[in-house]
Amino acid sequence: MLDVIVIGAGPAGMTAALYASRSNLSVLLIERGAPGGQMNNTAEIENYPGFDRIMGPELAEKMYSPLEKFGTKHAYGIVEGINDCGDYKEVKTDSEIYQTKTVIIATGCEHRQLGVKGEQEFAGRGVSYCAVCDGAFFRNRKLLVVGGGDSAVEEALFLTQFASEVVIVHRRDELRAQKIIQNRAFANPKISFLWDSVVTEIKGNKMSMTGAVIENVRTKEIHEEEAGGIFIYVGLDPLTEAFKDTGITNEDGWIITDTQMRTSVPGVYAVGDVREKELRQVTTAVGDGSIAGQQVFQFIEEQKDPKTTV
Numbered sequence: 001m002l003d004v005i006v007i008g009a010g011p012a013g014m015t016a017a018l019y020a021s022r023s024n025l026s027v028l029l030i031e032r033g034a035p036g037g038q039m040n041n042t043a044e045i046e047n048y049p050g051f052d053r054i055m056g057p058e059l060a061e062k063m064y065s066p067l068e069k070f071g072t073k074h075a076y077g078i079v080e081g082i083n084d085c086g087d088y089k090e091v092k093t094d095s096e097i098y099q100t101k102t103v104i105i106a107t108g109c110e111h112r113q114l115g116v117k118g119e120q121e122f123a124g125r126g127v128s129y130c131a132v133c134d135g136a137f138f139r140n141r142k143l144l145v146v147g148g149g150d151s152a153v154e155e156a157l158f159l160t161q162f163a164s165e166v167v168i169v170h171r172r173d174e175l176r177a178q179k180i181i182q183n184r185a186f187a188n189p190k191i192s193f194l195w196d197s198v199v200t201e202i203k204g205n206k207m208s209m210t211g212a213v214i215e216n217v218r219t220k221e222i223h224e225e226e227a228g229g230i231f232i233y234v235g236l237d238p239l240t241e242a243f244k245d246t247g248i249t250n251e252d253g254w255i256i257t258d259t260q261m262r263t264s265v266p267g268v269y270a271v272g273d274v275r276e277k278e279l280r281q282v283t284t285a286v287g288d289g290s291i292a293g294q295q296v297f298q299f300i301e302e303q304k305d306p307k308t309t310v
């Protein structure tokens with residue numbers, strides 16, 4: 001019987017594991033891939049206090065390295081469900097069933113697809129959701145970036161180091177991204193914008209994509225934009241399929257918690273991007289993780305002696 005299982009080793013899960021382990025609890029951190037979460041797909045992070053700017057994977061490594069020292073165990077696995085057995089929970093992965101007194105869900109989210117013709121057909125042959133992973137394949141090519149949020153604009157800036165030009169296609173006439181990121185994009189000579197525009201189809205030949213059909217949503221004008229690649233950043237969906245039967249999510253799948261990161265199931269917590277929250281950032285993920293990591297200690301103490309106030 002473990003004290004805590006943390007599901008997901010992004011910044012939220014790693015911080016929760018750190019805090020719980022430092023309280024001398026037995027902690028198992030289960031991750032389906034490499035530790036680091038979305039930081040592994042981020043070129044540079046410049047809004048994490050203490051670092052002027054740092055590569056995402058480097059920050060991931062810095063967060064992961066102290067965990068072993070404090071006794072966190074790490075297992076590879078894809079969590080498929082949680083069973084609430086009253087005093088304890090069962091966490092089922094693709095290969096094991098673990099028993100634990102508490103669970104901290106830190107599974108984050110995944111990129112949303114556009115859902116247009118050609119998107120799946122040319123995935124990996126021009127269509128990408130990760131500039132850090134695929135940007136270097138597009139040296140001296142013209143690229144499209146879809147979306148107007150932080151991800152789209154920041155990754156468009158990143159892509160300018162490889163691409164001959166980057167066209168941001170956004171469905172409105174103003175960006176959602178933070179002003180500082182917007183201003184950099186407006187000042188970058190390699191970046192241009194197609195405002196009030198949506199991609200309706202991605203086209204290509206047998207080898208790879210060759211362009212996209214763009215519709216102006218105001219004028220209804222349609223044209224084909226030639227491009228060697230398209231990077232899609234149209235938002236995120238929560239990774240909560242494994243928890244859909246627990247009653248802890250809202251109608252869109254985000255997990256509802258209180259300010260102590262407690263879900264409606266006693267002993268089950270949620271932290272980071274997977275929560276219903278306003279600001280999804282590394283800083284807020286880390287903040288959530290520290291709160292939950294400390295809350296599980298109090299919960300376990302209270303179970304030992306129900307008179308203890310939390």
Ligand code: FAD
Nearest residue numbers: 008010011012032037038079107108272273280281282285
């Ligand atoms: P994640 O980082 O998403 O980690 C979740 C982890 O859970 C993943 O490792 C995943 O593999 C694992 N997991 C999921 N499901 C399962 C399962 N069933 N079983 C086992 N493991 C599972 N924020 C900033 O502050 N600054 C930035 O510059 C910045 N740039 C960004 C750039 C991009 C392109 C994107 C998409 C986001 C960026 N963000 C940035 C946001 C930031 O990355 C997230 O807010 C943060 O990573 C959330 O942390 P998390 O731990 O909640 O989730």
Ligand code: NAP
Nearest residue numbers: 147148149150151152154171172176233234235236279280
């Ligand atoms: P986001 O903020 O949800 O933005 C998604 C963008 O895609 C919006 O501009 C949206 O348009 C557009 N969009 C949505 N659906 C679309 C569709 N079907 N067709 C065309 N366009 C569509 O997502 P994100 O940019 O990935 O950011 C996710 C989170 O990570 C945010 O909390 C963000 O702050 C954080 N993040 C932070 C940083 C950083 O701090 N540097 C970097 C990256 C991400 P509308 O604007 O019209 O809604």
